[in-house]
Amino acid sequence: MQQERLDAIRLGVRSAGPVRRDRVDEALHRLQWNESPYDFPADLKEEALRRLASLPWSRYPLSGRPWPLIDALAARFRLSPEQVVVSEGSSDLIRAVMAATLQPGDSVVMPTPTFMLYRLNAHLYEGSGVQVPLDATSGFCLPVEALAEAARKHNARLVALCAPNNPTGTRYAEADLRRLAASIPSLLVIDEAYAEFCDQNLTGLLELGNVILLRTFSKFYAMAGARVGYALAAPTLAAELQKVVTVFPLSVFSETVALVALEHHERFLAMRDRVVAERERLAAALAQLPGVIVYPSATNFLLVAVNGRKQALLEHLRDRRRVQISDVAAYPELAHCVRISVGTPEQNDLVIQGFTEMFGE
Ligand SMILES: Cc1ncc(COP(=O)(O)O)c(C=O)c1O
CATH class of the missing domain: 3.40.640.10 (Type I PLP-dependent aspartate aminotransferase-like (Major domain))
Structure with a gap:
């Protein structure tokens, strides 16, 4: 086999971490990547598909x-x-x-x-x-x-x-x-x-x-x-x-x-308003729990400090409530925090339930 010429690859690339074959678990409620909890509206999907059908691929x-x-x-x-x-x-x-x-x-x-x-x-x-x-x-x-x-x-x-x-x-x-x-x-x-x-x-x-x-x-x-x-x-x-x-x-x-x-655009403004209202509801519910700090958010997610119980919380939410949130592992200064994308009302209820089981008195 020919010698691999890795010295041809620039140093910044060679010294970066490898790309791993990670895959999200689609059976879980996906609240880790700050995505929209609501899909692109079905009638607009149809409109896009109709236009695509008449374009030469x-x-x-x-x-x-x-x-x-x-x-x-x-x-x-x-x-x-x-x-x-x-x-x-x-x-x-x-x-x-x-x-x-x-x-x-x-x-x-x-x-x-x-x-x-x-x-x-x-x-x-x-x-x-x-x-x-x-x-x-x-x-x-x-x-x-x-x-x-x-x-x-x-x-x-x-x-x-x-x-x-x-x-x-x-x-x-x-x-x-x-x-x-x-x-x-x-x-x-x-x-x-x-x-x-x-x-x-x-x-x-x-x-x-x-x-x-x-x-x-x-x-x-x-x-x-x-x-x-x-x-x-x-x-x-x-x-x-x-x-x-x-x-x-x-x-x-x-x-x-x-x-x-x-x-x-206005259809998405209405979706945004629902997400923001849910963000406020979720934040208020979690902030009531002892040992939980919810940071103010202007986004579609919440950063939440969980007082040394992060691993147990992540496992509890995943195994008992089927919810995946982010451990913010890429940010060492947030070792005590998790990040939660705002979900649908039902998904947010699961998060509140899971947190209450962990932190409620
Ligand atoms: C701050 C910020 N910038 C950029 C991105 C990536 O967005 P895109 O899907 O457009 O690549 C993200 C995704 O989470 C983000 O949080």
Whole structure:
């Protein structure tokens, strides 16, 4: 057999952990990945399938980027199409931003804990992650000065954060984000994966010129399986990102579903309102239990501190209530916490029941 030439693989890739063959247990209620508890509406699925039936599947899409979807997103945000970049999930746009910006050794400043793909992608491109801790005792608020100071000290190429933050659920004020963007020498990537759950729209920050907003169809539009995400930025920045997105980034299936979703935006607002109402009900019920701390959430999930009983709780919920929640194992500073996606009312009742069996007096 020929010698494997692993030295041809870049160091950041070789030293990253392997991709494991994990599979979720579909028999469980899946409340670990912040997905929509409600599926994409059946009549809208039919509408998408009807449109797909009349498209040629043998052909590439009509152009190398999904311009009809780009135009529809630009119209929704009152931006120009030159400010919109679309790809297969915001995960891919995180990769694209790192690919477009990082040289080995460049610093990427980020709060911690924040979405682990930032750390992982910086590592792949041999960037150096500089982590600025969030403080649980002050509600995980945005440490504007500490982030700006770290960016200046390390001459950072990027500052990256999620607003609201995953996994803490914290909402950041637009004024704080503006102050941060204005006081750093680098780009600021703001991942707005959950923005619709707190009605935040940060497009006003794009005028600063150094801000890239990332958004996704996975959460609000109940389309995690369809894989569509987008970036919004100043036209010159977006033009550069457009070059690092793969040619034909969306299948005709994904683009069609995303267009149908945008045309029926108000249907998803109603679904969002149900999720937010359930989030508040779930949070209030869990917060009553002794030893349980529920952090305020502006998202479709809750971060909950469970006072040293995490393993037992995870097993109890899985084995007795058939519910899978997240152990947030990727975030060492949250060793005492779990993260729960807001489910349907019935699923949330199972969570409340399981917690009450563990923590109730
Ligand atoms: C903050 C954040 N960004 C991005 C993503 C990935 O989204 P997508 O499905 O668009 O790749 C997630 C998914 O959970 C997330 O929490």
